[in-house]
Every structure is written in C-alpha cells, then in structure tokens.
Amino acid sequence: MEPLLCFPEPVPPVVHAALRDAGLDFRGAGSLTHADALEQSVTKDGWAGAIVSAADGLADALALCGHLRHRDEPVRPLLLLVLADQLDALRLRDDLYDDFCILPSTPAEIAARLGHLLWRAGHGAGPEVLVHGPLVVNLETYQAAVAGRVLDLTYMEYELLRFLVASPGKVFTRETILNRVWGYEYYGGARTVDVHVRRLRAKLGEEHAHLIQTVRSVGYRFGQPAWGPAAAG
Numbered sequence: 001m002e003p004l005l006c007f008p009e010p011v012p013p014v015v016h017a018a019l020r021d022a023g024l025d026f027r028g029a030g031s032l033t034h035a036d037a038l039e040q041s042v043t044k045d046g047w048a049g050a051i052v053s054a055a056d057g058l059a060d061a062l063a064l065c066g067h068l069r070h071r072d073e074p075v076r077p078l079l080l081l082v083l084a085d086q087l088d089a090l091r092l093r094d095d096l097y098d099d100f101c102i103l104p105s106t107p108a109e110i111a112a113r114l115g116h117l118l119w120r121a122g123h124g125a126g127p128e129v130l131v132h133g134p135l136v137v138n139l140e141t142y143q144a145a146v147a148g149r150v151l152d153l154t155y156m157e158y159e160l161l162r163f164l165v166a167s168p169g170k171v172f173t174r175e176t177i178l179n180r181v182w183g184y185e186y187y188g189g190a191r192t193v194d195v196h197v198r199r200l201r202a203k204l205g206e207e208h209a210h211l212i213q214t215v216r217s218v219g220y221r222f223g224q225p226a227w228g229p230a231a232a233g
Contacts, residue, residue, distance in 0.1 A: 002043050002044070002045055003025040004019065004048050005026070005029055005039075005049075006052075007028070007029050014104070018107035019114075021111055032064055048118070049076060049077045050077075052068075052078065054086055055081065055082075065078060069097075077099070077117035078098050081103050082102060087102070099117055130162065132165055134146050137162050137165050143158075146205070160196050161200055169223050197214075
C-alpha cells in the first residue's frame with residue numbers, strides 16, 4: 001500500500017502513535033506545495049489516503065482537504081481531526097473528508113477510524129471479529145454482542161472490552177489498562193477503569209458478568225487463565 005499523507009509536519013504525536021501502532025507507512029507535509037512535492041518523490045500511484053489535523057488552524061487544514069479532494073485523482077479516504085469548537089465550521093463541508101474525529105483523542109480511536117476507512121476503500125481485509133464463548137466483538141463496526149444480544153456500549157466501554165478480549169486470561173493492572181485504552185496523555189485516575197468495568201459487567205448481564213475477572217491486588221483479566229482459576233473476586 002502507498003503511504004498516507006499526514007498534515008501538519010511534524011506529525012502530531014497522537015497521530016504518529018496511531019499510525020506507528022497500526023504499522024502504516026506515512027509522510028508528513030507542512031503545506032500544499034510540500035504535499036505535491038512529496039507525492040512526486042515518494043509515491044508511484046498517489047497517496048493511499050490522508051489524515052489532516054486542524055488543531056493548529058482550521059483554515060489551512062480545510063484548504064489542504066479541498067486541494068486533495070478536488071484534484072483529477074482525489075485522495076481517498078481522508079480523515080479530518082478537529083477540535084470541538086470547530087464543528088460548526090464543518091457544516092455542509094462533508095465533501096472535503098470521509099470521516100472526522102474530535103480532538104483530544106487517543107491513538108486507538110484514530111487508528112480504528114482510519115483502519116475502517118482504509119478497509120472501505122479496499123486497502124485492507126474484511127471485518128474482523130474477536131470471539132470468546134458467547135461474546136463476539138466486531139472490530140470494524142465497534143459493536144459487541146453476547147449470546148446474540150447486541151450490547152449498548154459507549155466508545156470507551158467498547159475499547160476497554162476489545163482490549164481485554166484481545167488477550168484472554170492475561171492479567172492487566174489498572175494503570176496498564178488506563179494507559180493502553182485511554183492513552184498516556186489521559187490524566188484521569190485508575191478509578192476510571194473500575195467504573196467502566198462495573199458498567200461493562202452490568203451490560204453483559206448477571207449470567208456473563210463473570211467474563212471480566214477481578215484479580216485481587218492486581219487488576220483485571222478477561223476469562224480464566226489457561227491453567228485454571230486463580231484468586232479473583
């Protein structure tokens with residue numbers, strides 16, 4: 001796959017982390033001219049897509065989006081990162097991007113949104129799911145179901161469940177979960193994890209709440225370890 005174009009340069013840390021963790025090749029551009037020069041020098045078939053941050057200025061970001069989308073060969077997909085107070089300026093401008101993400105965000109959310117866009121554009125495999133007994137987590141639709149019942153999850157509840165289900169039987173401390181799911185720049189306390197685990201258990205229902213195990217004095221794990229039950233509560 002050809003590299004992704006990222007704006008601005010240097011690439012924002014949260015974007016850099018998202019693309020690095022997803023194993024995607026990318027190039028940073030600081031202007032329209034720089035973007036065109038990069039394409040001439042590093043790509044043969046154009047960009048695989050673009051991720052544009054408006055955190056340092058909405059006007060420049062939208063100008064680049066317009067340039068990329070109104071060329072003879074429009075750049076798709078395009079993910080736009082915006083601040084909450086910039087949302088009003090996006091009205092009737094959805095021709096400039098395929099999806100947007102509100103900053104501040106986590107590398108996990110940015111990578112998930114971009115991965116979904118790339119898959120829709122034919123740059124990835126079909127939808128993937130994680131299955132553990134009666135629980136199914138769809139990595140493309142951000143949905144989960146238990147015993148055929150779709151769970152009504154918030155984004156962070158889904159991310160927490162996905163993280164735990166991806167490593168069944170492995171114990172994670174609250175601090176590790178906080179960093180891996182919420183991100184290293186999140187300043188909330190470890191109690192955030194306890195609150196979300198409690199909500200997830202409630203939504204799983206009494207019959208399946210035990211899937212998320214509490215490991216005393218350590219943290220949490222999903223399912224039982226391979227060698228049998230351990231101290232849990």
